[in-house]
Amino acid sequence: MSLLKVENVGKAFYSYRSEWARFARWFGFRTKASSATWVLKDISFEINKGEAIGIIGVNGAGKSTLLKLITGTLMPSKGRISVNGRISAMLELGMGFNPDLTGRSNVFHAAGMMGFSTDQILQKIDEIEAFAEIGEYFDQSVRMYSSGMQMRVAFAVATAFRPEILIVDEALSVGDAYFQHKSFARIRQFQKEGTTLLIVSHDKSAIQSLCNRAILLNRGEVVKDSNPEEAFDYYNAIIAEKEGQKIEVKQHESGKEQVVSGNGFATVDGIRLLNHKGQEVEVINVGENICLEVKVKVNKVLDSLVLGYGIKDRIGQVIYGTNTYHTKQVLECVNKGALKFNINFIANLGPGSYSIQTALCEGESHMSNSYEWKDLALVFEVINSKEHFVGSNFLPPLIEIEKG
Structure with a gap:
């Protein structure tokens, strides 16, 4: 049995010709919305125990x-949602908090409201206060709290x-980095213990x-x-989509x-990695000098061209990205034809599999007139045959030791 099942769910917000018509609908009268x-x-998906979505x-x-x-704070206009377990949710910052009550009173x-008894809360109140780390403010009015303290x-x-x-719905984006790390550590611990996670974030x-x-939503539908x-x-690709642009999904030889x-x-007409x-x-190899060679075909006269x-x-x-806008190498008044970019760098990367994504655009980012965005443009492997270190990056240090 799935822990959460969403079946053909839709949600509509209705407009009425008058407030009287709206009230009548609330009380069960057949009133047609304008x-x-x-x-x-038609949203449908299932989530099983222990998944993180x-x-x-x-x-x-x-x-x-x-x-x-x-x-359950809103009801669907159509479809069905089945939940088999207790949900704990952070949808809006401080949602349900009374600004005139203290933090302690709001905790109770x-x-x-989550269904816990006074005895259960009393057993946890000291732990809650310690985790929040807001000191004496815990016994002061929430009206005095910053957004970070509420979170x-x-x-x-x-x-x-x-x-x-x-x-969790974006709430963890509020507040200081220390508490964000602390919160994510607790979430990871819950995951290890079997909690299913559903998180909305742009991070x-x-x-x-x-x-x-x-799960990727676009215009109210699941598109991925x-x-x-x-x-x-x-x-x-969606956030850069504008008139005249297209999105194409291919099966890469890597299986992705x-x-x-x-x-x-x-x-991009060709891309190679050269030693x-x-x-x-x-x-x-780790630490090797390499060149990323990118061949570009210009299909139309362009005011400007940036490679990222x-x-x-x-x-x-x-783990690293830049473009020729930031390196101050924007090409202006570009005619149709072929170009080649040679990007030289030291591969200070840890062992593993890596890929290159490329972007051709007009300005600072692919959000401004995207000519082409390509993921998995190139896949390569980094091995370690001589260096002694652990981690995802090779950062050779100069260690000095002094006596006294």
Whole structure:
């Protein structure tokens, strides 16, 4: 049995010709709405125990509405949601907190609303106070709290009792880096103990480090349900999508999905990794001097052309990226034809599998007139045959030792 099942769920918000018509609908009278705006359409997916799922998408895609339907704070207009377990959710910062009550009183109120008895809360209250780390403010009015302090107390309450399903909606983006690390450590501990995680975030690294699956929403529909790397590749293409652009998904020889998008005004025509002898290679050594050779075909006269690239690790996180806008090498008034970019660098990377993503655009980022965005443009392997270190990067130190 799945822990959470969403079947053909849709959510519409209705407009009525008058407030009287709206009130009549509330009391069960058959009143026709003047219009309906569907923010979610035929959403279906299942989540099993112990999974970690990221919900991603542009603003307005329907992410927060979906979470409110799952937690029961909104009712679906169509479809069905089945939950088999206790949910703990952080949907809105300090949601349900009374600003005139102290943090301590709000903890009792919030935990009580979650179904816990006074005795259960009393057993956890000291732990909640210690985890929140807001000192004497815990016994002062919430009205005096900063947004970060509200988040600390809200998260401490929501995670005081390990739930079957933990839902977090962007709230952890508020506050200081220290508490974010502390919160993610608790989430990871819950995962080890079997808690299912559902998290909405624009933080790619957070999704990829916590989740084994990502669901991409666009205009109220599920357009991708896959591993986080493939979902974010498609997401990057969507946010740059404009009139005249297209998104193409191919099966890469590595077995992964390759996303290519853009208007095609310029395209990568060839890409190679060369060693210090100018030989094409697919396997390089830690610390080796290499050249990334990128051949570009310009298909239309362009006002400007920028080449960007990123090096991604095996789970799809970009460990380094830049472009010729930031290196102050923008090409102006570019005619149709062929160009070649030689990018030289030292491969101070840890052993493992890596890929290159490329971007051709007009300005600072692929958000401004994307000619082409290509993931998995090149895949290569780094091996270590001589250096002694651990980690994802090779950062050789100069260690000095002094007496006294």
